[in-house]
Amino acid sequence: KQEVTQIPAALSVPEGENLVLNCSFTDSAIYNLQWFRQDPGKGLTSLLLIQSSQREQTSGRLNASLDKSSGRSTLYIAASQPGDSATYLCAVPMDSSYKLIFGSGTRLLVRP
Amino acid sequence: DTAVSQTPKYLVTQMGNDKSIKCEQNLGHDTMYWYKQDSKKFLKIMFSYNNKELIINETVPNRFSPKSPDKAHLNLHINSLELGDSAVYFCASSQDLRATGELFFGEGSRLTVL
Numbered sequence: 551k552q553e554v555t556q557i558p559a560a561l562s563v564p565e566g567e568n569l570v571l572n573c574s575f576t577d578s579a580i581y582n583l584q585w586f587r588q589d590p591g592k593g594l595t596s597l598l599l600i601q602s603s604q605r606e607q608t609s610g611r612l613n614a615s616l617d618k619s620s621g622r623s624t625l626y627i628a629a630s631q632p633g634d635s636a637t638y639l640c641a642v643p644m645d646s647s648y649k650l651i652f653g654s655g656t657r658l659l660v661r662p
Numbered sequence: 663d664t665a666v667s668q669t670p671k672y673l674v675t676q677m678g679n680d681k682s683i684k685c686e687q688n689l690g691h692d693t694m695y696w697y698k699q700d701s702k703k704f705l706k707i708m709f710s711y712n713n714k715e716l717i718i719n720e721t722v723p724n725r726f727s728p729k730s731p732d733k734a735h736l737n738l739h740i741n742s743l744e745l746g747d748s749a750v751y752f753c754a755s756s757q758d759l760r761a762t763g764e765l766f767f768g769e770g771s772r773l774t775v776l
Binding site: 584586591592593594595596599637639641649650652654655 | 666697702703704705706707710718720752754763764765766767768769770772
C-alpha cells in the first residue's frame with residue numbers, strides 16, 4: 551500500500567532564504583510525482599510534475615527532484631518570498647490510473 | 663477564465679438534508695474526480711469518471727452519488743447528510759485516465775453540517 555509522507559509538517563523562514571521540502575513514498579513503482587500548492591481557502595495549483603523517467607523539473611525559482619529508488623522527492627525553493635507562504639503537497643498515482651495518494655503537506659510561512 | 667469551477671463555494675446545512683455540489687471543467691478533459699479534504703487536511707479520492715463512466719468508487723457511502731451528464735460536468739449529490747460529512751470537497755480533472763499528465767483542481771466547496 552502506497553503511503554506518502556511529508557517532512558516537515560510546518561516551516562517558518564525569513565524572506566530570501568533557500569529552502570527544501572521533503573516528500574517520501576513507500577512504493578517506488580510510481581508513474582510520476584506531482585507537487586501542488588494550496589493557499590488557505592483555495593484549491594490546489596499544480597506546480598511541477600516529474601515523470602518516473604525524469605530526475606528533476608524546474609519552474610522559475612522552484613526545482614523538484616525525484617529519486618525513485620530511495621522513494622524520495624524534494625522541492626527546492628530559491629530566494630523565498632512572502633508570497634510563497636502556502637501549504638505544499640506532493641502526490642503520486644496509486645497505479646496506472648489517476649488515483650492520487652497525497653502527503654499531508656508542509657505548511658510554509660515566509661516572514662518578511 | 664476558470665478551468666475547473668465548483669458551486670457553491672460554501673454550504674451550511676442541517677443533518678439529514680440532501681445537497682448537491684456542481685463541477686464543470688472547460689479544459690476538454692475526459693476524466694473528472696471528486697476528492698475530500700478532511701479537517702486534518704488529508705486529501706482522499708472519492709470518485710473518478712472517464713467520459714461519463716464511473717471508474718473509481720473508493721468505498722464511499724452510497725449516500726454519495728456522483729452524476730456526470732456529460733464529460734465536462736461531474737456533480738456530487740449527498741443524501742441524509744451527517745456531521746462527519748463536513749469537509750472541503752474538491753473537483754478535479756485530467757486529460758485522460760493515464761497517470762502521465764497534470765491534475766487540475768477546482769477551488770473547493772466547504773460543506774458544514776450542523
